[in-house]
Amino acid sequence: MANRIIFNVFQVLVVMVFAPLIKGILNRIKENIQSKRGPSIIQPYRDIWKLFHKDEVISEQSSWIFQATPYVVFVTPIFVTLLIPVLTRYPLFFAFMGDMLGGGFILALGGFFATLAAVDTANPYGPMGASRTRMVGFLAEPVFMIVFFTVSFVAGSTIPYIVHKHWVTPLANFFEPSHVLLMLAFLMLIIAEGGRIPVDNPSGHFELAMIDESKGLEYSGKAAALMKWGGAMKFFVLLCIFLNVLLTPWGLAEGETVGEVVLAIPLVLVKMLLFILVLAVIECSLAKLRLFRITEFLGAAFITSVAAMVTHLLET
């Protein structure tokens, strides 16, 4: 039992430490594909370090929501990390507290507070980004729901530790049409929720075109560092859910020894690296959609998830 508590805390530390690295590698690969040199892969660490040593400016007009939000955004991915399989195949100490739906709600809480804070400052760009994020959010919500329902249909549970066993026992389950379609739908969701390119441009500097980024424009100093770090961790956690639960449930620690759990770190990072490579190619080969085309993108995700559910009903 003590082991499982330690591993659980260790898992959180792993997410905190490696989340900026994944972001840095993704940025670097993207720039390299576009034949630029690109920033160093540890640039996000440097940014966070620098921001922690800067003074913070808080608008007099803002309320407590503005000041509390960075902490909420920073803490919510950590809570989700306690619930999902990041390194181990078996549930850890806190995993009983929630299933995938619970994790989704906790992540949504962070997004909700970020939206409120963006409206709070009355910076003209903040509310615009907030309303756009909500638009993407409420279009993504039904897809999330249907994906989770289908997962629970197929695997008989929404607990990630049971779900990821189902796909590979036997291996033929991996090729179930509902599984493949679910993966496609969830990939589109990750792109939408993570603010990646067909939906949003994470490296754009033009405020009028921003969706996700403009919510954090008012933050400076420590708060900005927490927002950045929290954003990186949210992306890391989404990748963990996608890779460890849905796409490739291999490479996780089976036993309860320290060695196996530590060995799982490079394996999980390699999986992420491969996926990030695919993501970078997707981002470099597509153009950003116009705002009202996002409905079509998420409509396609919706159709895919519905098709997954329907094909599962046909199989049984």
Place this chain on the structure above:
Amino acid sequence: MSDPNTTLSTLIKLNDLAGGLFLLTAFGLVAMRQVLASLNLFILQSLLLAASAFFVGYQHGSVHLYTVAVITLVTKSLLIPWLLRRTIGEEIYARREILQVLNIPTSLLIAVGIAIFAFFLSSPLLSASGKPFVKFNLPIGIAGLFLGAYAVMVRREAVPQVIGILSMENGAFFSTVAISPDLPLIAELAAAFDVLIIAFVMGLLTRRIHQRVGTTAVGQMASLKEE
């Protein structure tokens, strides 16, 4: 893999996967904005049809279905796109959006309704047949048929409508391969060449329309009169 049961279950899974993706391409044909993307989706759909025919044929050891797979591969994924490109190339490579009666999210929602309707329609038929592949191929095939017809209705241009008609034929074939693994070869050949001729004739017709009127947006041709 020598155990016949594992082979069968793997084949069923693979066939189901082809079916699921087939359904997805059928949805895509309703929603794609560019003509070239529609045509590519049609090619993909034909490849999936050929794959399904191959899997079912492998299970039944049926030469006929292998032939169906090969014929589909040759005519639908090579010859028909080539024909369409030759006859109405400028329409296919035109980089503009296809005119639609409804906007795309609405038409996708209706398409989902149609697909579910197709499944309800096929469920009483399924109880009549005990074959393992029919359970999956028949509803998906009927859904493909309906979605093709819906694409013909909702698109307002000639080329996407041609592709819609061809995908209807794909849907019909998708259920046929599972229902009758021993379809006589002559019927398959006839169907394949029929489709080829249809594509050719429609392509030429569209080309003439394009030459005469300068557009193939058939939705706008309601007021076409003789001069």
